Amino acid sequence: MTIEQYNKGVDEWADGAYSFAIHCGGSSEDSRDAVQEAFAVLWEKREKVDFEKGRSFVLTVVHRQIVNHFRRRGRIELKPEINDEDNPSTTSETAHTLFDSKSILAECMQKMNEQQRALLRLRDIEGYSYREIAQILELSEQQVMVYLYRARIALKKALLAYGVSSLADI
Numbered sequence: 001m002t003i004e005q006y007n008k009g010v011d012e013w014a015d016g017a018y019s020f021a022i023h024c025g026g027s028s029e030d031s032r033d034a035v036q037e038a039f040a041v042l043w044e045k046r047e048k049v050d051f052e053k054g055r056s057f058v059l060t061v062v063h064r065q066i067v068n069h070f071r072r073r074g075r076i077e078l079k080p081e082i083n084d085e086d087n088p089s090t091t092s093e094t095a096h097t098l099f100d101s102k103s104i105l106a107e108c109m110q111k112m113n114e115q116q117r118a119l120l121r122l123r124d125i126e127g128y129s130y131r132e133i134a135q136i137l138e139l140s141e142q143q144v145m146v147y148l149y150r151a152r153i154a155l156k157k158a159l160l161a162y163g164v165s166s167l168a169d170i
Helices: 003-023 028-044 051-073 092-111 114-125 130-137 141-161
Strands: none
Touching (some): 028 051, 051 114, 051 130, 114 130, 130 141
């Protein structure tokens, strides 16, 4: 990877890596630290990492940093992000419903383990392929498919407990 490619990678991948770290359960401070560490490791290994695999490399390091952080602390905290400023035209009733929906989803996600949250985030929100997720989480593609299926079942059960029959209702 050249210096220009590295700089381009930082510009393109930093926001996604930070978002991934936050949704894996890291606080904003811990997530920033994990992303910075990931890019520091990428810089050190830039000659050995192809640009095409750089994004996966960064997310793998971010994931390891968050996991190591949880192991050191021995607990997991998830702070739901609710930002209604994204849609200023919502009525107060719609905003309240949106708040409730996000709260329910965040609470259901909080009940899941870190790996399940990471899998759902990477596949269903970020749109990564099974192969990319396998590289990031250091699993086989088959494991990714099985664990993702189980994570979706767990999310569905948690949502049913709140009376939500599908994600379309949220």
